[in-house]
Amino acid sequence: MDQNKIPQATAKRLPLYYRFLNNLNQQGKNRVSSKELSEAVKVDSATIRRDFSYFGALGKKGYGYNVEYLLGFFRSTLDQNEITEVALIGVGNLGTAFLNYNFMKNNNIRITIAFDADTEKVGKDIGGIPVHHIDELDEKLNDIKVAILTVPAAEADIITNKLVEKGISGILNFTPARITVPKHIRVHHIDLAVELQALVYFLKHYSLDN
Amino acid sequence: MDQNKIPQATAKRLPLYYRFLNNLNQQGKNRVSSKELSEAVKVDSATIRRDFSYFGALGKKGYGYNVEYLLGFFRSTLDQNEITEVALIGVGNLGTAFLNYNFMKNNNIRITIAFDADTEKVGKDIGGIPVHHIDELDEKLNDIKVAILTVPAAEADIITNKLVEKGISGILNFTPARITVPKHIRVHHIDLAVELQALVYFLKHYSLDN
DNA sequence: ACTCCATTGTGAAAATTATCACGACTTCTT
DNA sequence: AAGAAGTCGTGATAATTTTCACAATGGAGT
Incomplete structure (x- = not known):
């Protein structure tokens, strides 16, 4: 490439x-x-x-x-001339934060669709983005190549498989689970608890300089 | 050390x-x-x-x-025998998500206090953690060495200076701003928009393998 | 036009990180 | 009891990333 x-x-x-x-x-x-x-x-x-x-x-x-x-x-x-559409899976606290987060400010990446298993949330618009039921993934997730994964850890693998079947290319995984995907799919992990623990470790074990 | x-x-x-x-x-x-x-x-x-x-x-x-x-x-x-207390500054969408997030599951790191400038939020408990006004930082932030920064980018520098004056050792910065601190203070950046853009870049420019 | 200054672009070196590959030792099987 | 299988710990090597340091060059001032 x-x-x-x-x-x-x-x-x-x-x-x-x-x-x-x-x-x-x-x-x-x-x-x-x-x-x-x-x-x-x-x-x-x-x-x-x-x-x-x-x-x-x-x-x-x-x-x-x-x-x-x-x-x-x-x-x-950075391909900022064209818009990149992203799906968000899991409208919990963190997911909701992203829906309300203004990713577009200097940026042509947009969350355009969200999914959740909770029927309470389905049908709503959060931050202007429609929330669909997770079972509609197959039907609604066309042409979207990137997903943000903010589901509970226990669900991560099942949902990942669905995304893979549906032909996703990249996943930004906020789940503590280390998901397994075919090697042509790219996963970036952002593990908040790990980041915090690592910071604490550095503070305690690395001296004042650098 | x-x-x-x-x-x-x-x-x-x-x-x-x-x-x-x-x-x-x-x-x-x-x-x-x-x-x-x-x-x-x-x-x-x-x-x-x-x-x-x-x-x-x-x-x-x-x-x-x-x-x-x-x-x-x-x-x-990893010093998980003792509890590490953490302060959260900025109770917006992302901050709220962290307050509700169960950091403690396998983990002795706890958010024990939160601050925000919005008087609507001050006085409330979110996820069991009390929210104080940002002006009370000086008074309330004793002995806490680690802060999670989830304020608007424009505020990042001002708040950082306050944290530094107050003797913080480490900051987990979710702000897009690259904050300036004395060199004995450790900052880890988690920049959500950058992570997402980087993922998209990799998808478009790196071939299917590795 | 000439001189001085700032700043790039990059060879070369250093630092950091990841991986290979195998000897040594442990457990398991028969 | 002996042999086979599994797995660690690590020397050596490879790959990646950062940093140094300076020649080359464009711009600004006089």
């Missing part, structure tokens, strides 16, 4: 760069150096230059980067 | 191992191999053995690991 040469570590930082470039642009700034960007996003300036360099020479020596140009470049690189 | 020799990548996986060991223990299993564990947590078995080996020889050749022993070991390593 496109550019398999771009390191994963770099790819993960792209959306971050994109957002800050957007901010700068809105502030009317039209020029930025890797050093300034570094202070804003807390990534070493050499790393930023290296990241950018995978896409070619985007800046000018002695000058820095043109904000508008860079922004346009990343917009197309 | 303790063991600065343990790689950060390893440290981040410890809570994950801990949780699965807990599951196994509750299922009455008393023996586990790195291979089984690998399938459960989706981490290469050699990586698991290497991770464990930083803490010494915890297993037996030809046998595997004793679940109870390993669990006990990690419990003390």
Whole structure:
């Protein structure tokens, strides 16, 4: 595909760069150096230059980067020209938070449909997004390639299988369960309890510096 | 401090191992191999053995690991013998979700106090946790070393400064803002929009395999 | 036009992380 | 009791990621 040469570590930082470039642009700034960007996003300036360099020479020596140009470049690189539709499965506390969360601000990714097993919730609109019953997944989930999984851990595997059957490509999994999928499907885990425990561990076991 | 020799990548996986060991223990299993564990947590078995080996020889050749022993070991390593109190700042959608989230299940980390600027919310108990006004931070936030930050991005810096003044050690930042703190304070960022964008990027630009 | 300064882009080196592969030892089977 | 099977712990290697450091070059000031 496109550019398999771009390191994963770099790819993960792209959306971050994109957002800050957007901010700068809105502030009317039209020029930025890797050093300034570094202070804003807390990534070493050499790393930023290296990241950018995978896409070619985007800046000018002695000058820095043109904000508008860079922004346009990343917009197309991140496919922000077209809208990406996302489904949310599991309208509990966390799911509801995402439905109300404004993902679209600098961003062409939208949650367009939600599912839950609770008939209380089915039929409602939360944050402007319709909630359907989980049994309607098969019928309603067409052409959507990305799902956010915010169901109880016990349900994670069953729902994942349904999503896989339905041809999903990527899952953002907020469940503590480590779900099993065919290898062509990409899963990113965000495990809130693990993150919190890891932070506590670092605080207790790593000394004051770095 | 303790063991600065343990790689950060390893440290981040410890809570994950801990949780699965807990599951196994509750299922009455008393023996586990790195291979089984690998399938459960989706981490290469050699990586698991290497991770464990930083803490010494915890297993037996030809046998595997004793679940109870390993669990006990990690419990003390992760300081799960004592309770860690955490404050939550910002009782919006996401903050509310965390207050209702059962962090304590296999876990001695507890959100014990919450703060918000909205007087509507102040005085209430959400998920059994009292919500105070943000102006009471100074008065009420004693001895708490870890904070979860779920305020609007625009407020992030101001609140962070207050937390820093108050002597916080670690912040789990759900804000899109990249906050600035003195270098002895540890910040972990969980940036939901970035995670989602990164997932979409990977789907579009990395081919079907790995 | 000339000089000075800022900043990029990138080779090279360092640091970190993951994986391979196998000797050593344990348990299980017969 | 002996042999087979399973599994750890780890040296060595590979892969990935970060950082250093500097030549090259564009821009700004005079």
